[in-house]
Amino acid sequence: MIEIICSGIGGQGVLVAGMVLADIAMEDGKNVSWYPSYGFEMRGGAANCEVKIGDEDLMSPYCLEPDILLTMSESAIDTFEERLKPGGVLLVNSSLVSKDRKYRDDIKVFKVPATEIANELDNHRGTNIIMLGALAGASDLYDEDHVRAGMEHYFGKKGKNNPKNVEAFNAGVEAAQAQK
Numbered sequence: 587m588i589e590i591i592c593s594g595i596g597g598q599g600v601l602v603a604g605m606v607l608a609d610i611a612m613e614d615g616k617n618v619s620w621y622p623s624y625g626f627e628m629r630g631g632a633a634n635c636e637v638k639i640g641d642e643d644l645m646s647p648y649c650l651e652p653d654i655l656l657t658m659s660e661s662a663i664d665t666f667e668e669r670l671k672p673g674g675v676l677l678v679n680s681s682l683v684s685k686d687r688k689y690r691d692d693i694k695v696f697k698v699p700a701t702e703i704a705n706e707l708d709n710h711r712g713t714n715i716i717m718l719g720a721l722a723g724a725s726d727l728y729d730e731d732h733v734r735a736g737m738e739h740y741f742g743k744k745g746k747n748n749p750k751n752v753e754a755f756n757a758g759v760e761a762a763q764a765q766k
Contacts, residue, residue, distance in 0.1 A: 587640030588727060589649035591666050594658025594679070596624055596633040599714030603656060604635035606718060610728065610736030611639040621647035632661065639727075654725055656717050658700070660684060667693075675725045677717055677762070696724045698761040704754065712754035719758025724766070730759050 592604040601622050608620040619638045625631030636649040651671040657663045658679045670676055672692040681701030689695045700716040709715075715737070722733040734755050741747055 587638060587642065587644070588654070589652040590637040590639070590654040590656065590721075590727075591634055591649055591652045591669070592637070592656045592658075593632075593634035593662035593666055595661070596631045598633070598658045599711070600633050600656070600658055600662075601635050603714045603718050603721075604637045606737050606740045607639070607721075607727075607733075608637050609740045610733060611637075613736065613739065616640060617642065617644050619644050619647035632665070634662065634666070654721060654727065656721055658682065658713065658717065660687070663687070663689075675721075677720050677724060679713065679717060694724070696720055696762045696765050698758060700758065700761075703757050703761065707750065707753055707757060709750040709754050712750060715751050715754040716758035716761070719755035719760075720762040721758075722755075723759035723762030 592600040594600040604620055608618045611618045616639050620635055622635040624633040636647060638644050652669060653671060654675045655666050655670045656677045660683045670693055674693050676693050676695045678697045679700040680697035681699045698720040700713045703716050704710055704713045722730040
């Protein structure tokens with residue numbers, strides 16, 4: 587079983603990133619849970635989702651020791667870094683996190699300037715897609731081509747195909763792979 591937490595601030599698309607991962611797993615025939623949590627203020631408040639993917643029955647949607655933590659804000663790291671299992675993958679939107687921040691030494695940290703990349707690509711709403719690409723490039727969850735196709739399928743079902751998403755996703759993959 588794989589446990590993933592996507593966390594940040596409302597409006598950054600962390601719930602969508604988690605939903606894309608859950609949708610990919612469902613399409614693959616896996617057992618999946620997607621458990622969102624967000625403050626009543628929505629935009630600007632804390633937001634996260636916990637995603638569990640496995641072949642076996644999932645007894646609880648709660649991620650006790652996530653394998654992967656995708657963070658879009660410093661507060662997300664503060665909240666969830668300690669729960670990340672040793673050897674786990676921490677993805678950091680380094681555009682919004684202090685350069686001096688210290689991380690645990692028993693995890694793999696990938697710093698991706700996702701907000702800066704999104705601005706360079708003129709895709710300001712693509713920060714979460716860049717981080718999704720970084721997840722594909724940094725982890726062994728799925729092959730990056732599989733995640734890219736799954737992302738396109740997810741948005742296609744909603745009638746929201748956006749060519750800029752592929753560009754953002756690819757930039758995230760490249761940013762993570764440059765740190766391997």
